[in-house]
Amino acid sequence: MSDLMAIGNLSRKTGVKVPTIRYYEGIGLLPAPPRSEGNRRLYGAKAVDRLRFIRHARELGFEVEAIRELLDLAERPQLSCAKVDALAREHLRTITSRIERLTALKIEVEHMIKACAKGRIAKCRIIDTLSHHEHCLHIEH
Structure with missing residues (x-):
């Protein structure tokens, strides 16, 4: 049993916070570990790797x-x-789509900043753009 460790040690060894470890157990990504006589979770090398x-x-x-x-x-x-x-190709498509949406968002914010007259709020292009949805890009989340 000397190769088994408590959840705090597992957290330190993997860089994953204790609540996150418990969450992963709860959703079945990490199998529930055996418990000590004192009902403490005990993790082994397989849990570290996983x-x-x-x-x-x-x-x-x-x-x-x-x-x-x-x-x-x-x-x-x-x-x-x-x-x-x-699975990796599908994930790459998702990443590429996010980059495209973020690039469009970046361009729109850059245009708002360039259009700013640096005057008074009453004539602020940034506030005007944010106030009128029809001028804004519709970025899907």
């Missing part, structure tokens, strides 16, 4: 359901990696 995988996937912006699929696929190394590739 949590690092989850953390890295989240840092790359993968959604929880995609991570769930990736974890499932990672446990079946004999399968083709076509599904993993498809």
